[in-house]
Amino acid sequence: MAIAMRYAVDEHEAADILAHAFVKMFRSIQSFDVSKGNFHGWLKKIVINEALDVVKQRSRFSSVELETVEEPSVNNSVIEKTDAAAILALVRRLPPATHAVFVLYAIDGYTHREIAEQLNISEGTSKWHLSEARKILQQKLTAIKT
16 A cells, blocks of 8 residues: 555545556466565565556656756755655645656656656656656745745
């Protein structure tokens, strides 16, 4: 559920993502191969893929190309004063495509190449969405401070 919540706009959508992921898992359990990895990793991948399907349905990815991105900076004291639930709420309010790229990169640890393959976008577009997410979050976190 925690993985689904990262990509969902609310708990109901996360529950739907998780339910569909479990259906997919049960339908393909016979294809799980212990020699290729552990069950947790396999199930995590199913949940992430299901979440990305939902994100793709509710958003259109822009085809912005950007190779160099200026990294926005956020004052660490602002982050320290903000609880995790408030930060997650801010992340959920990002535009859907930007939200998906941010979660894949910053939380789940995917590379821009992997994100581009997952979402059928270019690496430059993935970098742009990450930069946009950071810029928006910086603005919102700064607004919380004031």
